[in-house]
Amino acid sequence: MPKETFYNLSDVKKERILDAAIDEFAKNDYHQANVTGVIEKSGIASGSFYQYFDGKKDLYKYLIGIILKRKLKYLDKEVMNSPEQLNFFDLLRQLYKGGIQFAEENPRLVAIGNNFINSKSKVCIDIREKQKPTSNQYFEKLIKDAIKKGDVKKDIDPTFTAKFLTSVNYALSDFIYAEKGLKENTMVIIDDLINVIENGIKK
Secondary structure (H helix, E strand, C coil): CCCHHHHCCCHHHHHHHHHHHHHHHHHCCCCCCCHHHHHHHHCCCHHHHHHHCCCHHHHHHHHHHHHHHHHHHHHHHHHHCCCCCCCHHHHHHHHHHHHHHHHHHCHHHHHHHHHHHHCCCHHHHHHHHHCCCHHHHHHHHHHHHHHHHCCCCCCCCHHHHHHHHHHHHHHHHHHHHHHCCCHHHHHHHHHHHHHHHHHCCCC
16 A cells, blocks of 8 residues: 555645556556556656555555445445335446446556456455455345345355356456447447346346
């Protein structure tokens, strides 16, 4: 995590450093990304960077945390704006809609997130293992609530199902990023996906 000196910076300078870091890691995977690139783009002195972060890994962990928090804000907004009478699958549709909106409005963050999730790098694996599975926990709570409401079967495993739904959400974001925005047929794809989740793929 950033050092106290980073948090003491003005909001403008923090945002400039963060924007440079996002740009660097969006264009490169973890190993190819270079601290020098962040330093040059943000216009700070080389020595200053290490007053703010211990190194590249420290900065990267901070970025991944920011991505998770920003995406969950999109999901929370969909939940807050959804009527309580919505069943689990209608709510899920709204959540994936929020995920798609996040992907379309934050392509650089999605690029970093996709590289992170798919990376075989020991650094990325270590970060994934040490971080709490925030997205999984988010979906697991929704699933447990849905079981109580009777929207889904009682005998499903909430933990496994939450991991499955998280993976689907990442795949959707990845697809939107690769297609550079689906626009007209975005919700059609989401509706098809929800139908598969709710009813399976049998004929």
